[in-house]
Each structure stands twice: as structure tokens, then as C-alpha cells.
Amino acid sequence: MTYEIRFTLQSDATFAGAAGVAGLVDTEVEYDAETGLPFLRGRTLKGLLVEECANILFALEQQTSPPPVLQKFQEAARFLFGEAGGTQDGIAKMHAGDALLPEALRGAVKADLKNPSQLSPVDVLESLTAIRRQTAVNEDGAPETGSLRSTRVVLRQTSFVARVDFEEEPSPDALALLAACVLAFRRAGTSRNRGRGRLAARLHDGQGQDVTEAHIKQFQRSIPPRVQP
Numbered sequence: 074m075t076y077e078i079r080f081t082l083q084s085d086a087t088f089a090g091a092a093g094v095a096g097l098v099d100t101e102v103e104y105d106a107e108t109g110l111p112f113l114r115g116r117t118l119k120g121l122l123v124e125e126c127a128n129i130l131f132a133l134e135q136q137t138s139p140p141p142v143l144q145k146f147q148e149a150a151r152f153l154f155g156e157a158g159g160t161q162d163g164i165a166k167m168h169a170g171d172a173l174l175p176e177a178l179r180g181a182v183k184a185d186l187k188n189p190s191q192l193s194p195v196d197v198l199e200s201l202t203a204i205r206r207q208t209a210v211n212e213d214g215a216p217e218t219g220s221l222r223s224t225r226v227v228l229r230q231t232s233f234v235a236r237v238d239f240e241e242e243p244s245p246d247a248l249a250l251l252a253a254c255v256l257a258f259r260r261a262g263t264s265r266n267r268g269r270g271r272l273a274a275r276l277h278d279g280q281g282q283d284v285t286e287a288h289i290k291q292f293q294r295s296i297p298p299r300v301q302p
Contacts, residue, residue, distance in 0.1 A: 076237045077281070078118070078255055080172070080274035085205065085226035086262040087269060088113045100224040100263065102202060108182055109197030111227045113172035113261060118235055122169070123154050125257040126250065133296070142295060149247040167243070167251075172235035202227055226269065245291055252276050252288035
């Protein structure tokens with residue numbers, strides 16, 4: 074069974090890849106060398122979802138959710154993400170692929186690249202990214218010597234799609250938790266706590282339909298109202 078996580082950048086982002094190019098950029102984005110198209114690695118995406126899942130489970134614990142509620146979402150988390158050092162039973166049943174630009178755009182770029190005189194991977198990369206420069210300042214507000222750094226960023230409004238495959242059919246609880254994690258997933262890349270990498274993400278089914286709301290409602294119905302002291 075296959076789903077998709079789709080997200081659009083709301084601010085410039087750096088999905089850091091290999092070392093930068095001397096004299097050009099200190100921090101390079103992750104991109105396909107054959108096409109110049111930037112992407113976010115699947116294992117990085119999954120790690121960000123794991124982080125959001127941990128936050129959600131912690132919130133459920135803090136609001137003293139009934140044990141059955143907390144337990145079923147802990148089981149759903151193990152199904153989705155597995156558990157560190159677990160046995161065969163603790164291996165994740167969900168696999169996240171790389172987050173790529175939309176298929177139609179990738180196809181058009183690959184077609185144009187067949188004529189190198191018209192388009193090159195560097196042209197593609199530069200059309201979707203920009204280089205931002207910043208420097209540290211001292212206590213007097215003057216730039217510190219040697220502190221100038223340059224970072225390539227993927228431009229805001231760029232959209233990505235990541236395929237998500239399940240080894241087994243996910244339960245309603247697993248899909249509800251995944252939808253909650255996807256909605257909570259709002260930043261990615263380096264400097265995401267400094268304004269970069271803001272994004273909006275949604276969950277889609279194998280037919281491309283947005284199923285976020287349907288599954289998040291299932292999650293909300295599973296959470297009992299918090300009792301005020």
C-alpha cells in the first residue's frame with residue numbers, strides 16, 4: 074500500500090548535502106547531479122516525522138490520556154517507525170522515499186536535458202535555488218573578520234512529493250497518527266529554528282487524494298476531552 078507526503082516550502086530551505094564548492098558556497102543543498110534537481114533524503118524525512126511523533130506521544134502522556142489511548146498510539150508508532158534496538162517485530166512497517174520535485178516537472182527537466190546545448194544540470198539547480206550570504210558581527214556591530222559564509226537555499230514555494238510504502242496494511246490508528254505527524258511537520262533543513270525551512274505538509278493516498286482531514290479527525294476522535302482540574 075502506498076501513500077504520499079506532499080509539502081511546499083513557505084520559506085527558503087537548505088537540505089544540506091555534500092561539502093560546498095570552494096569560492097562559491099560553503100553549504101550546498103542535496104541535489105541530483107544528473108539533473109540538478111534538489112531533494113530531501115527519505116531517511117531525513119522519516120527522522121523528522123519520528124521527532125514529531127515523539128512530541129505527540131509526550132503530549133498525550135502529559136495530558137494523562139487513558140492508558141488504552143496512549144498504548145494504541147504507541148503501538149501505531151512502532152508500526153510506523155519501529156523502535157531502536159528492537160527485534161524483528163519492532164522493525165518499521167513504513168518506508169519513506171526521497172522527497173522529490175513533482176513528477177511532471179522532473180520529466181520535463183529530463184527531456185530538456187537531452188539537449189545539453191539548451192539546458193544543463195547547473196542551469197536547473199540555479200533556477201530553483203539561490204545563494205544567501207551572512208556574516209557574524211562583534212559587540213560593536215561590525216562584521217567579524219573571516220566570518221562570511223554562503224549557503225545555497227531551495228526557494229520558497231517549491232513543492233516536493235515523498236512516496237510512503239507500507240509492508241502491511243496500516244490500521245486506522247496508524248494512519249491517524251501519521252496524519253498528525255505530517256501536520257506537525259512544519260520545518261526541515263539547516264537553520265530551521267532561525268526562520269528557514271518552514272513548510273506546509275499534507276498526506277495523500279495512492280490515487281493522489283488529500284486524506285489528511287479524514288485521518289486527523291480519526292485521531293481527534295480518539296483523544297478524550299481534557300478534564301479541567
